[in-house]
Amino acid sequence: MPETVIVTQNLVKRYQNFVAVDGIDFEVAAGESFGLLGPNGAGKSTTMRMIGAVSTRTSGDLSVLGLDPDRYGPEIRAQLGVVPQENNLDLELKVRENLLVYGRYFGLPRARVARRADELLEFAQLEDKATAKVDDLSGGMKRRLTIARALINDPRLLLLDEPTTGLDPQARHILWDRLFRLKEQGTTLLLTTHYMDEAEQLCDRLVVIDQGRIMAEGSPAELIRRYSSREVLEVRFGSTQNAEAAGRLHGYGERIDVLPDRILVYSTSGEKELERMTAAGLRPITSLVRRSSLEDVFLRLTGRNLIE
Amino acid sequence: MTGSIGSLYSGNARSVMARGWRATRSTNSLVVLSGVVEPIFYLLSMGLGLGTLIGPVQTSGGASVSYAAFIAPALLAVAAMNGAIYDSTWNVFFKMQFAKLYEGMLATSLGPLDVALGEISLALLRGLLYASGFMLVMQILGLNLTWWALLALPAVLLIAFGFASVGMAVTSYLKTFQQMDWINFMLLPMFLFSATFYPLSVYPQGIQYLIQALPLWHGVELVRGLTTGQVDPGMLWHVLYYAVMIAVGLVLTTRRLRALLLD
Numbered sequence: 103m104p105e106t107v108i109v110t111q112n113l114v115k116r117y118q119n120f121v122a123v124d125g126i127d128f129e130v131a132a133g134e135s136f137g138l139l140g141p142n143g144a145g146k147s148t149t150m151r152m153i154g155a156v157s158t159r160t161s162g163d164l165s166v167l168g169l170d171p172d173r174y175g176p177e178i179r180a181q182l183g184v185v186p187q188e189n190n191l192d193l194e195l196k197v198r199e200n201l202l203v204y205g206r207y208f209g210l211p212r213a214r215v216a217r218r219a220d221e222l223l224e225f226a227q228l229e230d231k232a233t234a235k236v237d238d239l240s241g242g243m244k245r246r247l248t249i250a251r252a253l254i255n256d257p258r259l260l261l262l263d264e265p266t267t268g269l270d271p272q273a274r275h276i277l278w279d280r281l282f283r284l285k286e287q288g289t290t291l292l293l294t295t296h297y298m299d300e301a302e303q304l305c306d307r308l309v310v311i312d313q314g315r316i317m318a319e320g321s322p323a324e325l326i327r328r329y330s331s332r333e334v335l336e337v338r339f340g341s342t343q344n345a346e347a348a349g350r351l352h353g354y355g356e357r358i359d360v361l362p363d364r365i366l367v368y369s370t371s372g373e374k375e376l377e378r379m380t381a382a383g384l385r386p387i388t389s390l391v392r393r394s395s396l397e398d399v400f401l402r403l404t405g406r407n408l409i410e
Numbered sequence: 411m412t413g414s415i416g417s418l419y420s421g422n423a424r425s426v427m428a429r430g431w432r433a434t435r436s437t438n439s440l441v442v443l444s445g446v447v448e449p450i451f452y453l454l455s456m457g458l459g460l461g462t463l464i465g466p467v468q469t470s471g472g473a474s475v476s477y478a479a480f481i482a483p484a485l486l487a488v489a490a491m492n493g494a495i496y497d498s499t500w501n502v503f504f505k506m507q508f509a510k511l512y513e514g515m516l517a518t519s520l521g522p523l524d525v526a527l528g529e530i531s532l533a534l535l536r537g538l539l540y541a542s543g544f545m546l547v548m549q550i551l552g553l554n555l556t557w558w559a560l561l562a563l564p565a566v567l568l569i570a571f572g573f574a575s576v577g578m579a580v581t582s583y584l585k586t587f588q589q590m591d592w593i594n595f596m597l598l599p600m601f602l603f604s605a606t607f608y609p610l611s612v613y614p615q616g617i618q619y620l621i622q623a624l625p626l627w628h629g630v631e632l633v634r635g636l637t638t639g640q641v642d643p644g645m646l647w648h649v650l651y652y653a654v655m656i657a658v659g660l661v662l663t664t665r666r667l668r669a670l671l672l673d
């Protein structure tokens with residue numbers, strides 16, 4: 103039985119006039135990579151802040167590394183690595199200095215911090231940038247430096263709040279590769295994201311959160327099995343014929359979803375549905391069969407309305 | 411809100427100071443230099459220039475000293491105030507509102523008191539630097555009239571500590587640049603009217619009480635007493651005034667940083 107790193111029981115965070123986190127329960131085991139998935143404002147970051155021992159809970163129970171964050175904040179923070187949603191690198195310091203100074207905040211010996219800083223610059227592929235100004239780094243480099251900084255104290259648990267939001271595809275893939283390496287080395291990761299591909303890439307297990315509550319929990323594959331189908335057929339008939347075509351598609355697949363510009367047919371075989379459609383005389387302008395993804399799960403669980 | 415002193419302070423304020431020292435070295439050295447030079451310009455222009463037209467002035471201790479020797483200790487106190495205020499207001503405001511620097515610090519083992527003490531200590535160090543440079547110039551010009559003047563250095567540190575502590579507390583409540591301007595708006599008249607350039611006795615009684623309630627007057631009197639050798643036990647009131655400023659400022663700053671960043 104592996105050690106449990108995070109336990110939340112009926113965790114609640116209430117601000118003056120709204121409830122950000124409304125009674126959530128989950129457990130994260132050592133070495134696991136766990137995701138909090140949800141739309142903006144779902145309560146992911148608030149949950150992260152409580153686990154990071156920088157926000158006190160309103161009620162419920164929370165244990166991080168076996169300790170209560172309300173009582174042992176500094177002891178817990180000493181063993182955490184935190185990658186906040188917005189980079190808060192020290193712009194008045196150079197790249198390597200950012201690591202040195204941050205390590206000293208933990209009270210770690212100078213020599214150990216210096217050694218670790220060089221290892222992490224290599225890990226973050228920033229060796230050439232050691233004496234560069236932070237402002238001169240690209241978005242992806244800044245993000246990697248923030249992650250390197252979070253690792254300076256050899257944390258037992260790494261908290262990543264939307265690690266790749268705003269990065270271009272190349273930068274995201276480099277970052278995923280680095281995070282995957284950490285996972286392989288046994289670091290426990292807790293990350294929030296609203297990118298489904300990111301959750302599928304990185305998370306062993308995840309919870310989908312909406313409006314402060316957990317909507318579903320499981321591995322990416324489990325969730326897709328439970329809340330979606332194996333494949334999805336996307337067909338377009340043009341915006342004027344969309345509604346009429348949708349009317350004739352009842353009974354297709356396990357379920358259909360009518361969007362303004364296209365229709366999604368959830369099925370074990372997208373090709374078969376398409377053949378059936380053509381046989382019935384329906385001629386979509388474009389069609390696409392794809393594997394079902396967490397995105398389908400997510401949209402099914404949290405709805406398609408824009409939540410701001 | 412729960413939590414003991416343990417969660418406020420991890421005994422590592424020096425790492426915050428070390429960070430500030432590095433940052434100053436690489437980006438702010440020009441600001442530091444201007445802080446040293448500015449009061450020296452005042453002293454040369456007003457003390458030596460204007461002073462030739464004025465002649466000797468009576469201190470509150472009853473001594474008659476040259477005009478330059480009269481305003482030099484006041485300018486020293488003002489330099490300490492300005493250095494401390496710059497570090498604890500504009501610098502702190504920027505770090506809180508834009509750089510999110512403290513947010514990063516408080517995600518580590520550091521507590522809010524480490525951050526407050528570290529930042530204020532750095533402001534003190536800068537105050538000490540300004541003051542030492544200025545006192546050297548005073549010595550060269552023969553404006554340190556007795557050996558008591560040596561005590562002016564710790565006195566200046568006390569003044570800087572008081573202003574840095576209160577300055578940081580006030581800044582932690584401010585949200586916009588306009589509000590930051592109020593600080594300058596209050597400092598300028600205090601600089602001009604706190605018996606800096608002429609004795610307090612020129613004012614009617616009512617105004618004298620008002621000036622005596624303000625912090626800078628206490629600093630000016632304390633330093634002037636030491637550099638002109640007019641030392642008396644009543645000066646301990648000035649020390650007490652600053653001790654209270656320091657304590658109130660530290661309590662407010664720590665409480666505020668905690669409320670803002672560890673909600």
